[in-house]
Amino acid sequence: MTTLVPLGAFIALSAALFFIGFAGVLVRRNAVVILMCVELMLNAANLAFVAFSRRLGLLDERGSVFVVFVFVVAAAEVAVGLAIVLALYRNRPTVDVDEVKEMRG
Amino acid sequence: MLFAEASQRSMDVIDLVWLVALIPLAAAIVNGLFGSRWLGKWTGPIATAALGISAVLGTLIFFATIAAGDHPSRVVKLYEWMAVGDLTVGVTALVDPLSALMVFVVTVVSFLIHVYSNGYMSHDRGFHRFFTWLPLFVFFMLVLVLADNYVLMFVGWEGVGLCSYLLIGFWFEKPAPATAANKAFWMNRIGDWGFTIGMILTFMAFGSVAFQEVFPKVAEVHKHDPAILTVIALAFFVGACGKSAQLPLYSWLPDAMEGPTPVSALIHAATMVTAGVYLVARSTAIFAEAGVALTVVAIVGAVTALFAATIALVQVDIKRVMAYSTVSQLGYMFLALGVGAPIAAMFHLATHAYFKALLFLGSGSVIHATEEQDMRRMGGLRAKLPTTYWTMVIAGGALAALPPLAGFWSKDEIVAAAFLNGHQLLWAVGVFTGLLTAFYVTRALYLTFHGEPRDHHLYEHAHESPPVMTVPLLVLAAGSVLAGVLLGFPPEAGFVHRFLEPAVAVAHGGAPHVPELAKILALAAASVAAGLAGTAIALAMYARRRPDPAAVARAAGPVYTLLWNKWFVDELYDRRILGFMRDVFGAAWAFDVHIIDGIVDRLGALARLVGGQARRVQTGVVGNYALSVAAGLVLLIVVYGGYATGVLRR
Numbered sequence A: 001m002t003t004l005v006p007l008g009a010f011i012a013l014s015a016a017l018f019f020i021g022f023a024g025v026l027v028r029r030n031a032v033v034i035l036m037c038v039e040l041m042l043n044a045a046n047l048a049f050v051a052f053s054r055r056l057g058l059l060d061e062r063g064s065v066f067v068v069f070v071f072v073v074a075a076a077e078v079a080v081g082l083a084i085v086l087a088l089y090r091n092r093p094t095v096d097v098d099e100v101k102e103m104r105g
Numbered sequence B: 001m002l003f004a005e006a007s008q009r010s011m012d013v014i015d016l017v018w019l020v021a022l023i024p025l026a027a028a029i030v031n032g033l034f035g036s037r038w039l040g041k042w043t044g045p046i047a048t049a050a051l052g053i054s055a056v057l058g059t060l061i062f063f064a065t066i067a068a069g070d071h072p073s074r075v076v077k078l079y080e081w082m083a084v085g086d087l088t089v090g091v092t093a094l095v096d097p098l099s100a101l102m103v104f105v106v107t108v109v110s111f112l113i114h115v116y117s118n119g120y121m122s123h124d125r126g127f128h129r130f131f132t133w134l135p136l137f138v139f140f141m142l143v144l145v146l147a148d149n150y151v152l153m154f155v156g157w158e159g160v161g162l163c164s165y166l167l168i169g170f171w172f173e174k175p176a177p178a179t180a181a182n183k184a185f186w187m188n189r190i191g192d193w194g195f196t197i198g199m200i201l202t203f204m205a206f207g208s209v210a211f212q213e214v215f216p217k218v219a220e221v222h223k224h225d226p227a228i229l230t231v232i233a234l235a236f237f238v239g240a241c242g243k244s245a246q247l248p249l250y251s252w253l254p255d256a257m258e259g260p261t262p263v264s265a266l267i268h269a270a271t272m273v274t275a276g277v278y279l280v281a282r283s284t285a286i287f288a289e290a291g292v293a294l295t296v297v298a299i300v301g302a303v304t305a306l307f308a309a310t311i312a313l314v315q316v317d318i319k320r321v322m323a324y325s326t327v328s329q330l331g332y333m334f335l336a337l338g339v340g341a342p343i344a345a346m347f348h349l350a351t352h353a354y355f356k357a358l359l360f361l362g363s364g365s366v367i368h369a370t371e372e373q374d375m376r377r378m379g380g381l382r383a384k385l386p387t388t389y390w391t392m393v394i395a396g397g398a399l400a401a402l403p404p405l406a407g408f409w410s411k412d413e414i415v416a417a418a419f420l421n422g423h424q425l426l427w428a429v430g431v432f433t434g435l436l437t438a439f440y441v442t443r444a445l446y447l448t449f450h451g452e453p454r455d456h457h458l459y460e461h462a463h464e465s466p467p468v469m470t471v472p473l474l475v476l477a478a479g480s481v482l483a484g485v486l487l488g489f490p491p492e493a494g495f496v497h498r499f500l501e502p503a504v505a506v507a508h509g510g511a512p513h514v515p516e517l518a519k520i521l522a523l524a525a526a527s528v529a530a531g532l533a534g535t536a537i538a539l540a541m542y543a544r545r546r547p548d549p550a551a552v553a554r555a556a557g558p559v560y561t562l563l564w565n566k567w568f569v570d571e572l573y574d575r576r577i578l579g580f581m582r583d584v585f586g587a588a589w590a591f592d593v594h595i596i597d598g599i600v601d602r603l604g605a606l607a608r609l610v611g612g613q614a615r616r617v618q619t620g621v622v623g624n625y626a627l628s629v630a631a632g633l634v635l636l637i638v639v640y641g642g643y644a645t646g647v648l649r650r
Helices: A007-027 A031-059 A062-091 B002-008 B013-067 B097-120 B127-146 B150-171 B175-206 B211-224 B226-243 B252-258 B261-270 B272-282 B284-288 B292-312 B318-338 B342-370 B386-399 B406-420 B424-449 B456-461 B467-488 B495-508 B517-543 B549-556 B558-564 B566-617 B622-645
Strands: B074-084 B087-095
Touching (some): A031 A062, B013 B074, B097 B127, B127 B150, B127 B272, B150 B175, B150 B252, B150 B261, B175 B211, B175 B226, B211 B284, B226 B272, B252 B261, B252 B318, B284 B292, B318 B406, B342 B495, B386 B424, B467 B495, B558 B566
């Protein structure tokens, strides 16, 4: 008989990962790193999804299914995001987001 | 009901009446779309062929209407154009003697002028443009003539005005034609305003704009509101004055001579300018009950006839003589309408179309040969242009109303009708104008064709026009000789009278009395005497120099100056009326710029101000956007979580 890891632990880990990613998005300047931080936030959400899904057991598997959707969206997001970073890098040799201010009104 | 009638009848040529109008339209569209790139010189034959088909159909319809006997009115509906509330307007043709006669005249004269134009315009760069506007004009003219209601008529009315503008300004790169085109357009706008008012009032008074519904109700409307009929009639007459160049809206027509000569012949002599006469003749039922309006028509017509004839006496440009002559002859037609002889007016319209088109085309032939319009530099051209000379002499005789030429029968009938219907003064004006007419046309022909050549260089290079131009002259000459006798003999009981009687009978409520023969002969003798006298005076002055024209001009002194300057009417319009208009329109313009546009500009400035401030939010730094997304998220969590846990309460 295995000991159940309490749900709170999963949620705490998920929240920690989410805010680490969140902080990374806000403070880092390298566009690639920002994308990685976004991935971290998405996977934090995934962790919360599977934890709740597991806890609710056979009653509701929708949480697990949602994770698959998040994977798909995340893959698409990374593809588009990296393409933007590449295009940016070709136009000017930098991936520092603070140096790109063309959209200033 | 009409539809049921139509279905019981077998198809005949009258059901094809819309083709008469649509075939020229098709030619105009084809030439307009493909003329400049591909068709080039083919546009002329295409338009001419279309008009040829149209003329054949028009003639067949004319004869079919004659054959229809006692019930010649037919309605051919193409489709319903609009139905708004009580107002229904159909694209519907009314084929009755009046419109059939007009269709006949318009299509045949137009066809001949198209043939002629192939020669006259052959060296022009705008050849294809010319043969786009010309059939388009014919289309609109036929819409005007065929319409069974005032609204559709107005479509044609505006359309011919537009084509007239385009064709007067055909050589738009020169300043004079461009100005003349604008002048014609604006003067016509004043007339169109009258037409519009008349149309609206007609709808308000009668609840319909269709001729066949309006005219039977005239007596009923007259019973409880006679004044409205007078107002409607006067409003329509303002429209007619604009289109048919009557006082005070005549001065665009002489200036319209800046256009190519075939245009002058077709639009500004034979067809479009008669639209006003046609409008009044068509509305005879209204005018007959309109009280004072009819007198106004008669007086304006007589005064215009006299006034324009006096100006024509001293003109030196051959086309201008013809232009003032046209204004004068249109005055005769209105005189006829005003004294209650609409049939005589339509009769004169038909004969005038032939001989005036011929005079213009003849002038065009002279201009084509000499490239000169000033008669003072011509002279002696008879030997060089024999066909042109003889056909123009015939047309001139018809204009001078010498028997048995066409103009005699119709003009004599008009002046006789004025006398017999109790307008002796107007009769006197008509006869005196006849004398002036004979004088100026004889003078013009003499100066052009007789005497010594005054400019030898010009004389040496003159040559007779090609057959494509002279054959139409000959056909029109035949018309100018025969149209009067064929249509109008015997007087008051000729073919044209019996034919048109059903169309205008509403006005008289029965057949007109035929006056005794002696009276007719006496009146005819008077007008023939006037015509001969005018011719004789002109010949004496210009052929025998007794009295010498220059001496006469000097003796007349101020009168001559007055006529030479066309009674200073253009100057009067320019200084007094246009000065006043400029002030009014200047004020309106200032109101528009400062108030109306000002409001719009201020609104725009406000939006710019707000936007200018708001744009600072957009820093362009990705970090800032991310931070605002995060802040929004935090705010959402706080608010939503606050309500969910009960920390925050509503």
